[in-house]
Amino acid sequence: MSSEFISPTGNRNKPEVFRANSGFPDFDSTGLIRRTDPVDSCLLNLRTKYDVVIAGAGHNGLVAAGYLAQAGKSVLMLEKNPEIGGATKSARIFDGVDAKISVYSYLVSLFPRKIAKDLGIDLQLKRRKIASYTPDGIGELLVSNVDESVTRDSFHELTGTDRDYLGYLKLQEAQERVAKVIWPGLLNPLVDREALLSGLQPEDRRAFFEEPLGNLIESHLDHDLIRGMVFTDAKIGVLTEPEDATLLQNRTFLYHIIGRGTGKWQPPAGGMGALVDQLESVARRAGTEILTGAGVLEIGPGSGNSDHEVRFSLDGQEQSVRARFVLQNHTPPHPSGEVDREREGSVFKINLMLKHLPALKSKTVSAEDAFCGTFHIDEGYEKMRADYWAVDAGSLPEDPGCEIYCHSLTDPSILGEEVREKGWQTLTCFGLDAPYGLFESDNEALRQLTLERAFRVINEHLT
């Protein structure tokens, strides 16, 4: 939903408008984005049959390709877009600005060290000094990754007691207990639900897997802002609320707390694209063939015993290839053609370049601290619940909850030397409660409305 980005530099500064490239960027010289090879030469080299065809070249498909090709299988990847990486790509999206933006996904937690080791990938993660900053115009909360006393003092300052801080610690202990049981399950052979959950304490099983997550949060924390800060991990990317009977909020929360057994989220050095570049070269070196601009149309039975036939479109022409196995690394459309609420994305992302960090209204927290962690805006607990019901009734929230984050503060290597010397910074705004289904009716108008509202709520915290 993006083509024009306006930096929310606040009243003190003139608004600066950056226009993102209209087409797909062409960064062949850097190897960052690969242009589609000429169709004829691609097809000339294509075999008629592969051991494995992988539909979609996101990072999960690339990992699978790396393993399979290293095991000696013939692998073909078919990617609809002109570039590789899916939601983990990086690109220089601002004309004339040398800044590699992690366009969608930007933090890593769920990528197991074992996979990096097996594939020979050097995955370096940066450490963010501040985990999060959450102001609400009255109070503010700062959670540090390096100094526990900063976090404790901030909880006390906000609430006037230690109760929420102690509740927060207890909650984290419970999360760590759950993470220790669930995280290894991502790499071990699949077991059934009972076998997996049997390793949990009964109260953890109930709180994380059987009851709506709202109960757990409300029993540990009193302050609305602190409850909200915790609940964002259950809501980011999907449309849900604390009491959601489908437990979508519980599942989303689990994804956010189990990573590497700690639930820590860190930016990869060089941005997401640096990780994807490594995955791509591992897969290619092992012999994987990758065809971009190739959208899979249908996966059907082939003529051989266990073969499949994959039909795809390349440069407007329909092609097909046979495979023993097909891995589907993209979400297929819902059979009914309708949007499935539990799988529907509910997020907007705005990428910006700033000529300098905006000044904050806060008298106690510096802009560097606030922007280097996750800066929560309008993400109070009851506010998010109300927004859910507003969206459920068909309208976008007046004041969209969102999180902003300055990647280049933690990892200046994503900026070219000139941009770095000028002191420019990237800023990402990741917004809640923007379900795909609502935008379908008039994407352009709702996109504009979302931009205006997001900048308004961000500017509330800037001088």
Ligand SMILES: Cc1cc2nc3c(=O)[nH]c(=O)nc-3n(C[C@H](O)[C@H](O)[C@H](O)COP(=O)(O)OP(=O)(O)OC[C@H]3O[C@@H](n4cnc5c(N)ncnc54)[C@H](O)[C@@H]3O)c2cc1C
């Ligand atoms: C805005 C946003 C921010 C996010 N932030 C984070 C984050 O910070 N950290 C995190 O861990 N996760 C994050 N996520 C989630 C994460 O990005 C995804 O879970 C992950 O990228 C999924 O990877 P994948 O390889 O499975 O699929 P994808 O990355 O979705 O890749 C699927 C690929 O399939 C291709 N494709 C689609 N249809 C076809 C077709 N018919 N034929 C051929 N190819 C096709 C697509 O073009 C794409 O390249 C975020 C998601 C979004 C949307």
